[in-house]
Amino acid sequence: MNQKIKSKETQNLIINSAFELFYKHGYNKTSIPEIIKGTGLSKGAFYHHFNSKKNIGEKVIDLTVRKRVYERMVAPLKNPDDAPVIPLLCDVFIKRIEGYSDLEKDLGCPANNLINEVGYSENSFREMLRDIIDHWQEIMVNLLEQGKIKGEIRKNVDTSATAIFLISAFEGVRGIRKVYNNDKILDEYLIAVKSYIEQLA
Template identity: 50%
Template sequence: MEQQLKSELTQQVILDKAFDIFYKNGFESTTVAMVMEATKLSKGAFYHHFTNKKELVLAVIAQKVKKRIYDSMILPLYTDGDVPEVLKHVFSNRIRSFSEAEKRSGCPANNLINEIGDTEPAYQIALRKIIDEWKAALVALLEKGKRSGNIKNNINSDAVAIYLIGAFEGVRGLRKLYHNDEIFEDYLSAVNTYITQLS
């Protein structure tokens, strides 16, 4: 039992450091050696947990990137209340919660999508699963809003969900490019107006 716990902790250290390095330096420029140097672990420890860099990336996507999006953008959608206000709250809260480092570095999921999303089917599938879950949560909320009468019945929930995700991911990239918080303020003004028009 103690050995299993130690093994799990070691794996978590590797995932944490790998996520940080991928986020800071990008996927292509990150090597297994860089991750091992950051963890102060041996190569043997790495290869005990991961057979190669691809397996590490898939674990980072599944355990680190997915958790960030789930905790901040998916889970808060499963709440009661006026649907347009829930949407405004979720998107506004996330934008306003970013640290300076997160503003500077952009969205980890979007960074991976742009860098490696079309290079390997396994990466595509892993990243799509996250976006699909996010979209499904938005669609479920919008459909609930239709039933309760605070979202128009004629809106296309799938299209709105894709628009909201795309706009959010896009503004993360623009903020990264411009280094200017006014980008976020303009986004919030526009997205809140758009959400209001859904009701």
């Protein structure tokens, strides 16, 4: 097997293990011995591929967290089929939440978890996490502006503000859900966000 490929595979193995643990226990509570334990690798292997805990934190954010947010929340808003805007927004902000597994509901959003845990204290993390949000907002603004042109969104809607409001409510409720054992909070959010989105028309 090609060495480059083997190396990448090992890195991905470690990155995936790290992501799972960061997601379940948080960044600070996860140790490097714990990360490698699940992989069958050794500490030497870890430090051969990554030079610090911060370093793998960056890799996890760049390769896994960013990708996750992009695929689930950002890409669908790019609207290549030129679908109606309001139903598309409902699809992303309602259907996606309904589709989460119980574990995903319990654990919240990986990006938001990191934002809240290390968003302020870790400089390099902060910038990467901010880029994720910025990109998300930017794509949503494009969609909303497109909706204005098509006459599907009121002209007096502030698209930047609306985008941040929707992102905030979404991330906020995924956080708050973490202290509940049932879907009550998500169900209520769904009702409110639906009515909010529809009022944009």
